[in-house]
Amino acid sequence: xxxxxxxxxxxxxxxxxxxxxxxxxxxxxxxxxxxxxxxxxxxxxxxxxxxxxxxxxxxxxxxxxxxxxxxxxxxxxxxxxxxxxxxxxxxxxxxxxxxxxxxxxxxxxxxxxxxxxxxxxxxxxxxxxxxxxxxxxxxxxxxxxxxxxxxxxxxxxxxxxxxxxxxxxxxxxxxxxxxxxxxxxxxxxxxxxxxxxxxxxxxxxxxxxxxxxxxxxxxxxxxxxxxxxxxxxxxxxxxxxxxxxxxxxxxxxxxxxxxxxxxxxxxxxxxxxxxxxxxxxxxxxxxxxxxxxxxxxxxxxxxxxxxxxxxxxxxxxxxxxxxxxxxxxxxxxxxxxxxxxxxxxxxxxxxxxxxxxxxxxxxxxxxxx
Ligand SMILES: Cc1cc2nc3c(=O)[nH]c(=O)nc-3n(C[C@H](O)[C@H](O)[C@H](O)COP(=O)(O)OP(=O)(O)OC[C@H]3O[C@@H](n4cnc5c(N)ncnc54)[C@H](O)[C@@H]3O)c2cc1C
Numbered sequence: 001x002x003x004x005x006x007x008x009x010x011x012x013x014x015x016x017x018x019x020x021x022x023x024x025x026x027x028x029x030x031x032x033x034x035x036x037x038x039x040x041x042x043x044x045x046x047x048x049x050x051x052x053x054x055x056x057x058x059x060x061x062x063x064x065x066x067x068x069x070x071x072x073x074x075x076x077x078x079x080x081x082x083x084x085x086x087x088x089x090x091x092x093x094x095x096x097x098x099x100x101x102x103x104x105x106x107x108x109x110x111x112x113x114x115x116x117x118x119x120x121x122x123x124x125x126x127x128x129x130x131x132x133x134x135x136x137x138x139x140x141x142x143x144x145x146x147x148x149x150x151x152x153x154x155x156x157x158x159x160x161x162x163x164x165x166x167x168x169x170x171x172x173x174x175x176x177x178x179x180x181x182x183x184x185x186x187x188x189x190x191x192x193x194x195x196x197x198x199x200x201x202x203x204x205x206x207x208x209x210x211x212x213x214x215x216x217x218x219x220x221x222x223x224x225x226x227x228x229x230x231x232x233x234x235x236x237x238x239x240x241x242x243x244x245x246x247x248x249x250x251x252x253x254x255x256x257x258x259x260x261x262x263x264x265x266x267x268x269x270x271x272x273x274x275x276x277x278x279x280x281x282x283x284x285x286x287x288x289x290x291x292x293x294x295x296x297x298x299x300x301x302x303x304x305x306x307x308x309x310x311x312x313x314x315x316x317x318x319x320x321x322x323x324x325x326x327x328x329x330x331x332x333x334x335x336x337x338x339x340x341x342x343x344x345x346x347x348x349x350x351x352x353x354x355x356x357x358x359x360x361x362x363x364x365x366x367x368x369x
Pocket of ligand 1: 019020021172178314316351352
């Protein structure tokens, strides 16, 4: 395994919300729905085996205005179709407040399966396990070139050649670049969307017991700013979703001209920008103007105040966009005779990771047999 950084988990897998997603959001039959539900079960078994602490604390998805109610009904139906049991619709304020005493909303869904974990510990445990089973992980090894022949695959990193029968690419924010080394016609481009977090200061942590989410906009593949109690003892607020000007751009001022050029010249980009300019603009304002971010949070918990929140870092999502400007909603694997690239694995891909991994390994074994 070749990793360009000095350690694992430097990017998405180490900079996420730490939620064990239940599978409620995803279209029944989609790869996200199947892999999230299956991956959730596999992840819980793995966490038990590896003795990694986690908590199934449940989540509240809150409808704060009239428009949210039909969307909430859709989620309730999806929960049933995706096989979730025990999801409950709460229709009275008192019922919502029994679960989260400071929340406000018209109605809500209580999703008992949702949980929290530190995925950095998961990454470390997976690393130790594959190494114990004989794998070699080389750090500081960026894959620079890939050549596929009929009998083998040749990968170059730092001037050294590695020959293999098959290549699996899981390069996150660079997954399209890695795939394009051997497949210039790849029909998607990764757009980086930064997700910025605040966290509640210690005196305000009592405003949130567990996980409080808004009802997501079905047209936009992100969940909207929410509250997450983390496995490391904080209560995070966020993340927003702002187009980043650098693939690994963790701050607002990070800029990489090559990355930006690739974004702007992708035919799907102007179409995507046209389709989502309203949400994009609102996210940008929320990023630069803290009171707007706080307003979004106050729709869920009105008592939260500007000075209850302090900055808590950011993560960058790798979101594939096609030539027509659609942000791919589902997971996407690109297959070549001797290669398989995971080219769209945004949230809930941490929850789903073991299931995606099983799909990938089954396909590799089938291709090699
Ligand atoms: C802000 C945020 C919040 C999220 N919240 C959740 C959540 O609560 N629950 C959930 O289930 N999911 C969540 N996700 C999604 C989840 O974290 C990701 O989907 C998942 O971690 C993706 O894993 P990955 O291995 O594909 O990518 P990454 O973890 O980004 O790993 C890709 C690796 O490839 C390496 N690499 C790149 N290019 C090369 C190259 N050329 N050569 C060698 N190595 C290379 C990188 O250095 C990196 O280590 C969230 C994501 C973000 C960003």
